[in-house]
Amino acid sequence: MSQHVQSRRLRAVDLAKRKAEGRKIIALTAYHAHTAGILDPYCDFILVGDSLGMVMHGMESTLPVTLEMMIVQAQAVMRGTARALVVVDMPFGSYEASREQAFLSAARVLKETGAGAIKLEGGARFADTVAFLTERGVPVMGHIGLTPQSVNTMGGFKVQGHGAGDEARLIADARAISDAGAFAIVLEGIVEPVARAIATDPAVSAATIGIGATSACDGQILVLEDMLGLSERAPKFVKGYGSLREHIEGAVRMYAEEVREGRFPADEHTYAPR
Ligand SMILES: Nc1nc(=O)c2c([nH]1)NC[C@@H]1CN(c3ccc(C(=O)N[C@@H](CCC(=O)O)C(=O)O)cc3)CN21
Ligand SMILES: CC(C)C(=O)C(=O)O
Ligand SMILES: [Mg+2]
Numbered sequence: 001m002s003q004h005v006q007s008r009r010l011r012a013v014d015l016a017k018r019k020a021e022g023r024k025i026i027a028l029t030a031y032h033a034h035t036a037g038i039l040d041p042y043c044d045f046i047l048v049g050d051s052l053g054m055v056m057h058g059m060e061s062t063l064p065v066t067l068e069m070m071i072v073q074a075q076a077v078m079r080g081t082a083r084a085l086v087v088v089d090m091p092f093g094s095y096e097a098s099r100e101q102a103f104l105s106a107a108r109v110l111k112e113t114g115a116g117a118i119k120l121e122g123g124a125r126f127a128d129t130v131a132f133l134t135e136r137g138v139p140v141m142g143h144i145g146l147t148p149q150s151v152n153t154m155g156g157f158k159v160q161g162h163g164a165g166d167e168a169r170l171i172a173d174a175r176a177i178s179d180a181g182a183f184a185i186v187l188e189g190i191v192e193p194v195a196r197a198i199a200t201d202p203a204v205s206a207a208t209i210g211i212g213a214t215s216a217c218d219g220q221i222l223v224l225e226d227m228l229g230l231s232e233r234a235p236k237f238v239k240g241y242g243s244l245r246e247h248i249e250g251a252v253r254m255y256a257e258e259v260r261e262g263r264f265p266a267d268e269h270t271y272a273p274r
Contacts, residue, residue, distance in 0.1 A: 010044055010085040012117045012139030016183040018044075018218055019207040025184075025219025027209060028227070031056055031073045033080030035224060045085040047119065047221060048074045050092070050149070055225050062148045065091040067105055074113035086115040087141055092149040095120050099132035106138045119186065121147040123173025127180040134181035142177035144170060146189025146212065157235070159212070161194035174198045178206035186221065187213040189237070212237030 018025050029049040030036035036046055052073055053065035067090075074088045088109045095102035106118045117139035120126060130140045145160045154160075161170055170190060177185055184207040187195050195213035198204055210217030212235060226234040229243040258264035 009083060009116060012085065012183040015044060015085060015207055025207060025209060027219055027221040028224045029221070030077050030224055033076045036077040036080040040081040040084050043084045044219070045087050046077060046081060048077050048086065048088045049223065050089040051223050055223060055231065061151050063092045067091055067094045067108065071109060071112050074109065074115050078114050085117060087117045087119050088113060088115045090118050090120040095129065099129045102129045103133055103136055103138065106133055110138060117141055117183070119143055121149050124176035127176040130177055130180035130182050140182045142182040142185040142206065143188060144173045144177065144185060145187050159189045159191060161191040167194045170194055171198055171201065174201065174204050178204045182206045184209055186211060187217060
């Protein structure tokens with residue numbers, strides 16, 4: 001009898017194992033079906049991030065993003081992918097009020113999109129929420145350090161971990177979220193030695209995913225439009241792997257020129273009568 005090998009999506013539990021295996025976790029954000037499809041063979045997980053508010057909609061922060069916006073883009077990313085785990089950000093206001101609010105919002109995301117996990121921002125104070133969700137079948141990715149939804153209380157998008165007190169707080173945050181059952185934790189905008197201490201902490205069993213953190217993390221993530229060179233401005237931690245802005249501008253300039261001069265459309269772009 002032949003064994004039928006069914007290809008399936010990676011799951012949160014598969015990524016959790018990577019920490020022990022020492023095989024790096026590759027991740028990028030995506031908000032659209034087609035870009036997500038390009039990433040799918042290369043990424044272990046694709047994050048539908050609430051950064052979509054800033055990247056797609058020109059918002060000044062991620063605060064105005066709604067659960068409905070996240071669900072619509074997560075549906076698009078699910079349609080465009082087959083292999084990668086899809087993780088969806090819980091937007092500001094959809095999970096902080098109570099563990100129950102968090103569960104109801106997370107359940108909507110999993111039911112309406114088919115995504116395999118959610119991500120929420122916050123440290124030790126959200127440990128009970130992480131445990132509540134995990135115990136009820138929702139895989140949770142944590143996110144500590146520079147948490148953009150706290151821009152108003154942080155006083156800007158400020159790198160975290162300066163000073164011994166802040167280091168101790170971040171280490172406690174990582175341990176609390178990990179102990180609560182998070183399968184992974186995003187470490188964003190944390191000074192390198194502190195991020196390294198967390199990523200190599202034997203008391204942190206969750207896989208660590210860095211963005212502006214340290215190469216010692218179990219994986220890395222960037223906002224796709226930033227690394228492609230499409231974003232107008234990108235944080236210092238971004239490496240440009242492409243220059244899409246110039247590429248798009250060049251194409252649009254040529255198109256405008258050809259339309260102006262009547263060189264587009266040419267014969268091959270028009271219909272002859274039958
Ligand atoms: N396009 C995009 N890329 C991101 O990485 C991203 C978003 N949007 N939106 C949500 C958050 C906001 N993020 C940001 C935004 C700005 C900085 C920034 O300008 N940081 C300063 C250092 C600030 C300080 O420590 O005082 C820098 O120079 O990088 C960092 C992260 C990360 N996330
Ligand atoms: C930057 C990543 C980690 C994120 O949370 C987002 O894109 O919203
Ligand atoms: Mg986010």
